[in-house]
Amino acid sequence: MTAQILLPTAENIAVAADALQRGDVVAMPTETVYGLAGNAYDETALAKIFGVKERPTFDPLICHVPAVDDAQPDWLEHLQQWGLVNVAALAPLAQERMRLLMRTFWPGPVTFVLPKQPSVPDLATSGLPTVAVRSPRHPVAQALLRAVQRPLAAPSANRFGRISPTSANHVIAELGERIGYVLEGGECTVGIESTVLMVEPDGRVRLLRPGGLSPRAMAEATGVPILPPVVAPISGDTPIPSPGLLASHYAPRKPLTLLPGPLVALTAEQLQTLLSPTEAVPRLGLLRAAGSEEEALARLRVAKIDQQTVVLRTLSATGDLSESARSLFGALRALDDDPRVQAIWAEPVRDDGGLGYAINDRLRRASHR
Ligand code: TXA
Ligand code: MG
Numbered sequence: 001m002t003a004q005i006l007l008p009t010a011e012n013i014a015v016a017a018d019a020l021q022r023g024d025v026v027a028m029p030t031e032t033v034y035g036l037a038g039n040a041y042d043e044t045a046l047a048k049i050f051g052v053k054e055r056p057t058f059d060p061l062i063c064h065v066p067a068v069d070d071a072q073p074d075w076l077e078h079l080q081q082w083g084l085v086n087v088a089a090l091a092p093l094a095q096e097r098m099r100l101l102m103r104t105f106w107p108g109p110v111t112f113v114l115p116k117q118p119s120v121p122d123l124a125t126s127g128l129p130t131v132a133v134r135s136p137r138h139p140v141a142q143a144l145l146r147a148v149q150r151p152l153a154a155p156s157a158n159r160f161g162r163i164s165p166t167s168a169n170h171v172i173a174e175l176g177e178r179i180g181y182v183l184e185g186g187e188c189t190v191g192i193e194s195t196v197l198m199v200e201p202d203g204r205v206r207l208l209r210p211g212g213l214s215p216r217a218m219a220e221a222t223g224v225p226i227l228p229p230v231v232a233p234i235s236g237d238t239p240i241p242s243p244g245l246l247a248s249h250y251a252p253r254k255p256l257t258l259l260p261g262p263l264v265a266l267t268a269e270q271l272q273t274l275l276s277p278t279e280a281v282p283r284l285g286l287l288r289a290a291g292s293e294e295e296a297l298a299r300l301r302v303a304k305i306d307q308q309t310v311v312l313r314t315l316s317a318t319g320d321l322s323e324s325a326r327s328l329f330g331a332l333r334a335l336d337d338d339p340r341v342q343a344i345w346a347e348p349v350r351d352d353g354g355l356g357y358a359i360n361d362r363l364r365r366a367s368h369r
Helices: 010-021 043-053 075-081 092-105 139-148 168-175 215-222 268-275 293-302 321-337 355-367
Strands: 004-006 026-028 035-039 062-064 110-115 130-134 181-183 195-199 205-209 256-258 284-288 310-314 343-346
Touching (some): 004 010, 010 026, 010 035, 010 181, 026 139, 026 168, 035 043, 035 139, 075 092, 092 110, 092 215, 168 181, 168 321, 195 215, 256 355, 268 293, 321 343, 321 355, 343 355
Parallel strands (some): 004 181, 026 181, 110 195, 284 310, 284 343
Antiparallel strands (some): 026 035, 195 205
């Protein structure tokens, strides 16, 4: 049985909400990526999420909440009432900063990690004393959250370590045989996961995962300083500040190599060594960050590489980073599914410290073996 794609009508939202109330899991659209949702307070539903994704339980989930109607919502109060966040564990400065950041950017593509209330199941937080919370901006996610009236735990709706889904069909390709419903919400408008920020009880705010919102833009808009990540956890015995940040992630099945720079910055010799066909890789997929097809083909000619051996895909011809983020996972998936392609090479995008940094982070992890 393949999952049913439900158009987001009122009746279908009710069908999905009903399934969630019964402890089932449902894939829902958000503005970042599609999520695999389950009732955050139902251990059976949480266990299903981990099972369906084949996700290790040391990787905690994000709990999604509906938006508050008020013009000046007190999000912390809201999170307290939903039984998620222990507001009293936050010093006044932390509370003030949280209220400001949430009022400014929620609903939206940013997640906050905050001290949790004891009622949040350990399975949702991997036993951590903190819980990750987000109110997504997508109207279908909001309609579902309002209908269920419970926080929904939802990781990206892909098998563990694989490319995140940005359309209902991507979800079907990843989990179609394992779940009942996918709510249709169109193509995700952001296209990469939310930015995850850790809020220390004393009020320091730290980046854990780059994503859909630029930390610099957030700091500029609110005056709240956002500290850089501690160190990228790779492996070994060091404690992992954000357990989900594994070195290998978002990975296609085919090997992916990140080029050391844009095509135009590489010499003919470098291009030859990197892109020339070999017996093992007679044809490769080239994921370009920006620029025209003619420009790419001209570079290949300079390096004397036969264009027939290269399948091109460009994230954004004009180098627009929002467009690049939107097309990233779909383009990776298309090259991964293209039977002509044996291996994938990707150009890094322009690093603006925001979306560009987040996209390169995904490409780096996709390339890690
Ligand atoms: O955009 C998104 O965030 C999407 C949509 C569906 O909302 N969700 C998503 O979930 O990307 P997931 O499970 O793929 O990534 C959640 C990550 C974890 O891997 C972990 O790095 C971090 O959030 N996280 C969650 N809870 C945490 C906690 N208590 N402490 C530190 N990091 C946490
Ligand atoms: Mg994920």
